[in-house]
Amino acid sequence: MAGEPGRHGPRTAVVVGPSDVATAVVDTLRAAGAQVAVAEAGADLAAAVRDAGLDVAAGVDLVVHAPYTPGSATPGAVVDLSPQDWDRLAEEPIRHGLTALQGAHPLLTPTGGRFVLVAPSVAIEGGAGLVPLATAAESLRALGKSAARRWARDGVTVHLLAPTVFALDAEAEGLRGTDVDRSESALGEDAMSPQAVADVVLLLCAPGARHLTGSTFALDGGALMVP
Numbered sequence: 001m002a003g004e005p006g007r008h009g010p011r012t013a014v015v016v017g018p019s020d021v022a023t024a025v026v027d028t029l030r031a032a033g034a035q036v037a038v039a040e041a042g043a044d045l046a047a048a049v050r051d052a053g054l055d056v057a058a059g060v061d062l063v064v065h066a067p068y069t070p071g072s073a074t075p076g077a078v079v080d081l082s083p084q085d086w087d088r089l090a091e092e093p094i095r096h097g098l099t100a101l102q103g104a105h106p107l108l109t110p111t112g113g114r115f116v117l118v119a120p121s122v123a124i125e126g127g128a129g130l131v132p133l134a135t136a137a138e139s140l141r142a143l144g145k146s147a148a149r150r151w152a153r154d155g156v157t158v159h160l161l162a163p164t165v166f167a168l169d170a171e172a173e174g175l176r177g178t179d180v181d182r183s184e185s186a187l188g189e190d191a192m193s194p195q196a197v198a199d200v201v202l203l204l205c206a207p208g209a210r211h212l213t214g215s216t217f218a219l220d221g222g223a224l225m226v227p
Contacts, residue, residue: 010034010061010114010205012054014045014107016100019068019168021118024194025201029062032202041067041096045103059110064201065100066118066168069093069136073165073172075129089132097140101147105156112155114209116201117144121162121218124226127180133165141216148214157213159204163197164220185221192221 009032015025016039029036037052037060039045045063046056054060072089081089097117104115119141123134141160148158165172165180175181185192197219203209218226 009202012058012060012111013037013062013064014039014048014060014104016041016043016045016063016065016096017067019066019118020170020194021068021163021168021197022064022066024198025064025066028195028198028202034062041093042099045100045107049107056107057110059113060107061111061113062116062201062205063100063104063108063113064116064118065097065104066116066197067093067096068168069133070169070171072133072136073130073169073175075127075175075178077129078131081132086132090135093136094139094143097136097143101143105147105151105154108151108156109154114204115144115147115151115156115158116161116204117141117158118161118163118168118197119144120165120168121220121224121226122165122180124162124216124218125180125224127165127175128178130165130180137162145214152213157210159209159212160214160216161197161200162216162218162220163194164192164223167192167194167197167219185223186225187221189221192219192223196221 037048039048119137123138
């Protein structure tokens with residue numbers, strides 16, 4: 001990753017939220033010495049960079065897209081969803097993800113930077129009553145993988161992190177004891193926390209991670225050990 005000699009973390013970053021993961025990522029990056037611009041889902045990333053006092057033309061080393069839509073973790077039957085509910089819970093997050101990808105590319109190209117997409121693992125695991133959330137997560141992963149293949153020629157890599165839904169927002173605690181909460185972490189609860197996601201984001205900024213792109217990393221502490 002572009003940066004000062006001997007530096008292993010990003011110098012500049014944009015983090016898109018809000019979510020508990022986004023908050024942890026911002027705090028962790030700043031503690032590591034990075035200048036961080038914070039943006040809301042669907043926002044203009046270049047404007048967020050300027051507002052943070054960073055140089056848009058110089059680009060940024062890292063963009064992390066980790067939003068969370070309130071109500072996503074509330075189980076419900078698809079037949080009971082209004083068109084407005086479906087749009088807000090399933091389609092709007094996809095539009096926001098597309099906006100983030102479109103805004104990130106020109107910022108990451110000057111630095112050969114990295115884009116990290118955080119989408120819950122619920123679609124990988126399966127979860128009754130969470131079809132909108134699963135739809136959004138899988139669609140975002142598909143967008144991320146397409147970007148990874150396309151952007152490789154520009155030296156930009158894309159990583160897909162899939163934490164459990166419990167890491168994204170405290171609201172999800174209502175799903176404890178349901179089929180979404182099916183396994184215990186082999187590494188303990190800390191490995192499924194927002195901070196664990198932030199730690200892995202930093203790991204993906206290490207020089208050796210330049211050999212990775214387009215892969216999904218399930219951050220469940222070894223609960224399911226999906227391929």
